[in-house]
Amino acid sequence: MKLFECFLPMLILVGLVLTLVHTQDAQSASLFSFVAGFISIDCGIVEGSTYTDNVTNINYVSDADFIDSGEIHNILAIYNSYDVDTQLTTLRSFPKNTRNCYTLKPTQGKGRRYLIRVQFMYGNYDFKDQLPEFDVYLGPDYWQTIKINSSSKPINREIIHVLSSDYLHVCLINTGHGIPFISAIELRLLADNMYKESADFGSLHAFSRVNFGDAFTTVRYEADKYDRLWLPVSWPDSTRLYTLDKVYTSLSFNDPPEEVMSTAITPEYPNDSISMSWSPVNPTDQFFIYIHFADIQILKRNQLREFTIYLNGNHWIGPFSPFNHSTITTASTEPETVAPTYILTINKTKNSTLPPIINAIELYTLKQLPQKQTYDQDVSVLWSIKSTYKINTKNWQGDPCTPQEFVWEGIGCSNNDTESPRIVSLNLSSNGLNGDIDPGIANLTMIHTLDLSNNNLTGIVPNFLSRLRFLTVLNLKGNNFIGPIPAELQAKANKGSLSLSFDGVSTDGPASSCDGNTCKDSKDNKIIVPVIASVASLVVILIALSAVWIIKKQKEHGIGPDIRKQQYTYPEVQSMTNNFSVVLGKGGFGTVYHGFIGDTQVAIKMLSGSSLQGDKEFQAEAYLLLGIHHKNLISLIGYCNDESHKGIIYEYMANGNLESRIFGILSFFLNWEKRLQIVCDAAHGLEYLHHGCKPPIVHRDIKGTNILLNETFQAKLADFGLSKAFPTEGGTHISTAVAGTPGYLDPEYYTSTRLTEKSDVYSFGVVLLVIITGQPAITKHDNENIHISRLVNLKLAEGDINSIVDPRLLGDFDVNSAWKAVELAMACVAHTPSRRPTMKEVVMELNDCLVTERARQETKPKKLTGLMSLNLESAYDPTPL
Numbered sequence: 001m002k003l004f005e006c007f008l009p010m011l012i013l014v015g016l017v018l019t020l021v022h023t024q025d026a027q028s029a030s031l032f033s034f035v036a037g038f039i040s041i042d043c044g045i046v047e048g049s050t051y052t053d054n055v056t057n058i059n060y061v062s063d064a065d066f067i068d069s070g071e072i073h074n075i076l077a078i079y080n081s082y083d084v085d086t087q088l089t090t091l092r093s094f095p096k097n098t099r100n101c102y103t104l105k106p107t108q109g110k111g112r113r114y115l116i117r118v119q120f121m122y123g124n125y126d127f128k129d130q131l132p133e134f135d136v137y138l139g140p141d142y143w144q145t146i147k148i149n150s151s152s153k154p155i156n157r158e159i160i161h162v163l164s165s166d167y168l169h170v171c172l173i174n175t176g177h178g179i180p181f182i183s184a185i186e187l188r189l190l191a192d193n194m195y196k197e198s199a200d201f202g203s204l205h206a207f208s209r210v211n212f213g214d215a216f217t218t219v220r221y222e223a224d225k226y227d228r229l230w231l232p233v234s235w236p237d238s239t240r241l242y243t244l245d246k247v248y249t250s251l252s253f254n255d256p257p258e259e260v261m262s263t264a265i266t267p268e269y270p271n272d273s274i275s276m277s278w279s280p281v282n283p284t285d286q287f288f289i290y291i292h293f294a295d296i297q298i299l300k301r302n303q304l305r306e307f308t309i310y311l312n313g314n315h316w317i318g319p320f321s322p323f324n325h326s327t328i329t330t331a332s333t334e335p336e337t338v339a340p341t342y343i344l345t346i347n348k349t350k351n352s353t354l355p356p357i358i359n360a361i362e363l364y365t366l367k368q369l370p371q372k373q374t375y376d377q378d379v380s381v382l383w384s385i386k387s388t389y390k391i392n393t394k395n396w397q398g399d400p401c402t403p404q405e406f407v408w409e410g411i412g413c414s415n416n417d418t419e420s421p422r423i424v425s426l427n428l429s430s431n432g433l434n435g436d437i438d439p440g441i442a443n444l445t446m447i448h449t450l451d452l453s454n455n456n457l458t459g460i461v462p463n464f465l466s467r468l469r470f471l472t473v474l475n476l477k478g479n480n481f482i483g484p485i486p487a488e489l490q491a492k493a494n495k496g497s498l499s500l501s502f503d504g505v506s507t508d509g510p511a512s513s514c515d516g517n518t519c520k521d522s523k524d525n526k527i528i529v530p531v532i533a534s535v536a537s538l539v540v541i542l543i544a545l546s547a548v549w550i551i552k553k554q555k556e557h558g559i560g561p562d563i564r565k566q567q568y569t570y571p572e573v574q575s576m577t578n579n580f581s582v583v584l585g586k587g588g589f590g591t592v593y594h595g596f597i598g599d600t601q602v603a604i605k606m607l608s609g610s611s612l613q614g615d616k617e618f619q620a621e622a623y624l625l626l627g628i629h630h631k632n633l634i635s636l637i638g639y640c641n642d643e644s645h646k647g648i649i650y651e652y653m654a655n656g657n658l659e660s661r662i663f664g665i666l667s668f669f670l671n672w673e674k675r676l677q678i679v680c681d682a683a684h685g686l687e688y689l690h691h692g693c694k695p696p697i698v699h700r701d702i703k704g705t706n707i708l709l710n711e712t713f714q715a716k717l718a719d720f721g722l723s724k725a726f727p728t729e730g731g732t733h734i735s736t737a738v739a740g741t742p743g744y745l746d747p748e749y750y751t752s753t754r755l756t757e758k759s760d761v762y763s764f765g766v767v768l769l770v771i772i773t774g775q776p777a778i779t780k781h782d783n784e785n786i787h788i789s790r791l792v793n794l795k796l797a798e799g800d801i802n803s804i805v806d807p808r809l810l811g812d813f814d815v816n817s818a819w820k821a822v823e824l825a826m827a828c829v830a831h832t833p834s835r836r837p838t839m840k841e842v843v844m845e846l847n848d849c850l851v852t853e854r855a856r857q858e859t860k861p862k863k864l865t866g867l868m869s870l871n872l873e874s875a876y877d878p879t880p881l
């Protein structure tokens, strides 16, 4: 483990000097020096077209110049929502050939370090609704298998790789599980001193890259001049820190962007640790860890922040103190010991008066890409031949010689594990070639067989052929050459070292058959080939210019006077949401956008204007919300009722919905106490609707996605769109509108078509079971849908609580409270409504569970707080949460 220390006074000096440079020349520097190292390909857009992305300002080009196979498609319109990057809306698919390759030739060439990113979004482009799975290779080497698991969710993979050839081939291999496709390819040149381990140990496949202290936006170009994606995260039990002052970053290895280093988290309680966990995708994956720290609070004289980092219980690094407003990076110096799960803990030292802090973490797994690609000079000759003679009927894609099963047709290669393969034979017989013999052939210096017979070649037979010192077979028959065979060539043929065929005049010498000793001898000759070694850049970028980061100045008071005004016009809503630029989700009858009123974040649900049903729902919801106030019910901030534009403005819930927290992208590790607290909150909200409102209100759509979590994980019920106030006391409760969600809907509804409070209790019971088990409401077993209540019932018979409770809890829960919660949940999902408890009873029982679990927590040794999963691989996803 190493700790990159920076000499502080010098750092500040350098920082100041370069800040001056920055102000003078920021624009041209960032455009010239860094974008120059970018190749940005949008697959599937019209050949020859380019555009500038309006989010990143990066210029994208069509993929047609990088590949000559495949079909172009668009994702279906229903998947093309506001938050989908433009690059993901088109794609190229490959119904033909097992292997199809893109070939990139970055101007900086081999020996340099690049970030390579590939993106995939299916979007049901082929109307088949079949999610494919295929392999991606970098040149001859397997990189990864892409398993598309959703039509709407993009997949995004990155690798940091030092090119060993001037050509980079990104190849898609059909493995028999659907048609491969790709949406975007991006190549970013990195500085030579970044991610050095990628040269020493192997390439680094990005597993996770997280920016702490920002729960909302993905940071990328231009904030990050290397266009890495830094994902937002909201962390349980933590306090968010940020600074508006400059944070120096550039002397840190890997050069994290200042925007990322300006935010951090620290535990809510001063004695707590910061803990996080992740599990490898493959059990043998080896991890490299980089953690970036900068203290962004101003410490008082008697304050100290000092901490030690442990990995899987072993000392990893420290104790040390992060620098004030400048970055320090801790990193693995070699791959970490392989483990089934990794737990990283940052503990404050005894002397430390402040809890630990963390600004960002990067996790990579080691990927070996060992195979040598074909010798660059030979490759460039073949590409020139391919374009000169317009050869596009053959399988001439990717690297010519590797891997062996995809060697280009008509080509023979030398095989030597330690050196780059060379072209030793070229057979372009009967390929309809026109024009002169390509002069590039002079550079195929290792060739021994050249067959150009039966084409329409014209011009003279060039003399350079006689200088190909290993050439033993040359067939030029069946062409329209003019003039004689060059004398030198003829002399070789006469001497017998060359078998020359030239329009009926065969001059076969004794060496014509290549299984004699003559050939073997010539092969064994050791040739000194001038190797043009790429000159590694000696320039170490001390401070690179970063884009100016502007943070909105936060007002002194979180909620401005504006907030009390409840009705907003459509233009006001447009400006609040920055013209509806960020989609938070899509609900029953409208899209929910992120916005600001002053400095307060809000969520705005806009109704699709034409829907009459939606219009009624809107009125119902606005009416309900205006009259109801409870800490566990989502509260209304305002609304917009501008003719055809109707919207409801809610408080913003930073941690999204419960379902995504259990199953989603950044699925948190929620401990047992947190889970009980969340269901208690939700139960309180529902109890209030049933027993605190007159007339009582049936929610009608209780489920995980309608339970929202704020920044402190307090739960609130949302989506009152389907709610119905009871008509009269003891009335019939009959409703005709279809309601509910499969798996959560009271089965009694199918026979009675009535929804009562007890229907909500049923749905709530399902939520409880989902939270307890960590399983979805409906699972598929042998193609049969099984409801969670059935699964739990089967396991109840075994009498083992551990087989029911979510295994991710690792048995860390109070057994009595777990039993009680399971029994309560099963009572809630009883088939006969009258046997289900009321929400009053549910609240009481859950409170008991929580009290028991809390009592256990107090007697337990120091707990790991904020233990959260960093497993992002399954959905390495740039879209905001």
Ligand SMILES: *[C@@H]1O[C@H](CO)[C@@H](O)[C@H](O)[C@H]1NC(C)=O
Binding pocket: 349, 350, 351
């Ligand atoms: C804590 O501080 C005291 C006093 O400055 C010092 O003597 C001691 O070595 C420190 N302990 C550790 C573990 O750093």
Ligand SMILES: *[C@@H]1O[C@H](CO)[C@@H](O)[C@H](O)[C@H]1NC(C)=O
Binding pocket: 427, 428, 429, 449, 450, 451, 473, 475
């Ligand atoms: C080149 O290929 C043709 C057919 O594709 C074959 O008949 C011929 O023998 C090959 N030439 C050499 C030198 O192997």
